[in-house]
Amino acid sequence: xxxxxxxxxxxxxxxxxxxxxxxxxxxxxxxxxxxxxxxxxxxxxxxxxxxxxxxxxxxxxxxxxxxxxxxxxxxxxxxxxxxxxxxxxxxxxxxxxxxxxxxxxxxxxxxxxxxxxxxxxxxxxxxxxxxxxxxxxxxxxxxxxxxxxxxxxxxxxxxxxxxxxxxxxxxxxxxxxxxxxxxxxxxxxxxxxxxxxxxxxxxxxxxxxxxxxxxxxxxxxxxxxxxxxxxxxxxxxxxxxxxxxxxxxxxxxxxxxxxxxxxxxxxxxxxxxxxxxxxxxxxxxxxxxxxxxxxxxxxxxxxxxxxxxxxxxxxxxxxxxxxxxxxxxxxxxxxxxxxxxxxxxxxxxxxxxxxxxxxxxxxxxxxxxxxxxxxxxxxxxxxxxxxxxxxxxxxxxxxxxxxxxxxxxxxxxxxxxxxxxxxxxxxxxxxxxxxxxxxxxxxxxxxxxxxxxxxxxxxxx
Amino acid sequence: xxxxxxxxxxxxxxxxxxxxxxxxxxxxxxxxxxxxxxxxxxxxxxxxxxxxxxxxxxxxxxxxxxxxxxxxxxxxxxxxxxxxxxxxxxxxxxxxxxxxxxxxxxxxxxxx
Numbered sequence: 001x002x003x004x005x006x007x008x009x010x011x012x013x014x015x016x017x018x019x020x021x022x023x024x025x026x027x028x029x030x031x032x033x034x035x036x037x038x039x040x041x042x043x044x045x046x047x048x049x050x051x052x053x054x055x056x057x058x059x060x061x062x063x064x065x066x067x068x069x070x071x072x073x074x075x076x077x078x079x080x081x082x083x084x085x086x087x088x089x090x091x092x093x094x095x096x097x098x099x100x101x102x103x104x105x106x107x108x109x110x111x112x113x114x115x116x117x118x119x120x121x122x123x124x125x126x127x128x129x130x131x132x133x134x135x136x137x138x139x140x141x142x143x144x145x146x147x148x149x150x151x152x153x154x155x156x157x158x159x160x161x162x163x164x165x166x167x168x169x170x171x172x173x174x175x176x177x178x179x180x181x182x183x184x185x186x187x188x189x190x191x192x193x194x195x196x197x198x199x200x201x202x203x204x205x206x207x208x209x210x211x212x213x214x215x216x217x218x219x220x221x222x223x224x225x226x227x228x229x230x231x232x233x234x235x236x237x238x239x240x241x242x243x244x245x246x247x248x249x250x251x252x253x254x255x256x257x258x259x260x261x262x263x264x265x266x267x268x269x270x271x272x273x274x275x276x277x278x279x280x281x282x283x284x285x286x287x288x289x290x291x292x293x294x295x296x297x298x299x300x301x302x303x304x305x306x307x308x309x310x311x312x313x314x315x316x317x318x319x320x321x322x323x324x325x326x327x328x329x330x331x332x333x334x335x336x337x338x339x340x341x342x343x344x345x346x347x348x349x350x351x352x353x354x355x356x357x358x359x360x361x362x363x364x365x366x367x368x369x370x371x372x373x374x375x376x377x378x379x380x381x382x383x384x385x386x387x388x389x390x391x392x393x394x395x396x397x398x399x400x401x402x403x404x405x406x407x408x409x410x411x412x413x414x415x416x417x418x419x420x421x422x423x424x425x426x427x428x429x430x431x432x433x434x435x436x437x438x439x440x441x442x443x444x445x446x447x448x449x450x451x452x453x454x455x456x457x458x459x460x461x
Numbered sequence: 462x463x464x465x466x467x468x469x470x471x472x473x474x475x476x477x478x479x480x481x482x483x484x485x486x487x488x489x490x491x492x493x494x495x496x497x498x499x500x501x502x503x504x505x506x507x508x509x510x511x512x513x514x515x516x517x518x519x520x521x522x523x524x525x526x527x528x529x530x531x532x533x534x535x536x537x538x539x540x541x542x543x544x545x546x547x548x549x550x551x552x553x554x555x556x557x558x559x560x561x562x563x564x565x566x567x568x569x570x571x572x573x
Contacts, residue, residue, distance in 0.1 A: 006493070043513070062535055064529065064530065065528075065529050065530060067512060067529070078508075078509050078510070078512075081506075081509035082507075084505070108516055173530075182557070188530070190528070190530035190531060190534055193534065212481065212482055213490075215481060215482075216486075216487050216490050216491070217490045217491065217494045219495070219498075370544070
């Protein structure tokens with residue numbers, strides 16, 4: 001075993017050594033195209049979704065100032081936070097499931113760090129050229145051309161980063177209004193702050209930190225090995241086929257020279273965004289981006305060798321055994337994931353889209369009316385979580401002869417609105433003594449299954 | 462397993478060998494980043510249950526808290542700074558404990 005993944009040598013001189021830059025080499029191939037497709041899809045979704053209207057408002061809006069979350073036709077309130085937690089749990093278990101099945105697919109194709117780094121690298125390529133040119137440019141003197149290229153790159157990066165910041169804030173505050181404010185240079189202090197903060201984070205993460213984030217900062221990179229087993233899909237170099245490595249003439253027969261298929265061109269090392277050598281075996285720095293696979297395949301094509309010296313495979317397959325896709329770990333993760341997702345949608349479908357809060361009027365405990373009835377006053381809040389307007393009625397139950405009275409018989413509440421009304425609950429004196437529990441129900445007249453009930457305390461003499 | 466000796470470099474590979482972050486950069490990263498993640502989760506949970514415009518010790522929230530956006534931001538940075546403090550202390554304790562456990566080879570030699 002060689003140890004590039006071992007601890008950094010603890011020599012005092014290396015403590016504050018400057019970081020050496022990684023210049024990943026451009027590759028073209030199946031997996032690179034797949035990643036570009038994923039980048040287009042995911043970033044397209046991110047940048048366009050907040051602009052998409054839905055039923056007269058923004059399709060996805062986590063309206064923090066108003067404390068309401070809109071996701072297409074659904075409206076969530078802080079009380080529905082449980083759903084968000086549930087979604088996070090589903091996301092976590094999906095990650096477990098996908099990791100056990102196919103390794104670090106997330107890292108290579110979907111992680112925001114990867115996706116934005118890919119875009120920033122593309123911009124860098126437009127301005128500074130390929131890997132070889134970039135290295136030369138960085139080493140060369142500060143000529144006019146270098147200054148122009150660097151300035152152009154950073155301008156494009158900063159515009160992209162600020163646009164990302166604006167989009168991010170646009171998920172939390174209405175984006176059309178925000179866009180107009182930006183054009184008028186009249187954004188509020190906190191909007192400006194978050195646009196700049198998120199913009200700066202994008203610029204720094206995708207422009208400078210890049211895959212070093214995966215190596216040093218990502219917890220998933222460290223604990224993903226717990227989800228791996230010998231059947232998990234990994235990217236690996238096939239040493240049985242490649243070794244002994246060595247350069248050779250294109251037409252030479254490697255077997256005659258006593259060589260394997262690896263020509264030791266280091267294309268895989270140069271393509272690696274985290275700067276590792278995949279030929280040293282599976283390392284936690286590997287984000288499974290498959291850039292080395294593409295790089296190696298193109299070399300194999302040129303040499304006239306079969307593709308797949310570096311490939312998606314499993315430890316089992318590398319050792320000449322079959323890979324088992326269905327195995328206990330997959331069944332357990334899969335069943336758990338299925339249950340969580342099914343439960344989520346069932347509970348979402350059964351969700352009553354009306355909320356009810358009751359608060360006792362603090363001015364008087366109770367009031368005795370002429371005719372001997374006892375009255376308690378409550379402040380009632382009706383929350384319409386549906387996307388349509390509804391008419392609601394209130395009712396009280398729980399004591400003999402109980403009556404609930406409000407100024408209007410029906411209460412019209414707009415979609416996503418909160419409506420407050422004072423409710424006077426009256427009970428014949430004979431039934432009211434001390435503190436008793438009553439039930440108050442709100443029900444939509446036009447949709448009787450939209451009903452909820454709350455308990456309240458009724459006070460009497 | 463492949464051989465351990467490093468292969469000769471091809472001619473176009475004139476880039477410096479990539480080495481990682483300095484210890485300082487790593488320390489800063491592992492202090493700030495977990496605290497950031499924890500602060501994001503804490504902010505989400507906290508403000509799901511408490512409306513920032515209803516917080517404050519007195520009957521009326523302090524002036525800077527009257528905009529909800531300000532409340533969220535202050536809350537987030539508060540959680541982040543507490544998390545950073547915790548991360549930094551953990552890092553410090555792990556580091557100093559490690560130094561004590563180092564093999565006493567250097568000490569047994571005694572003063573020069």
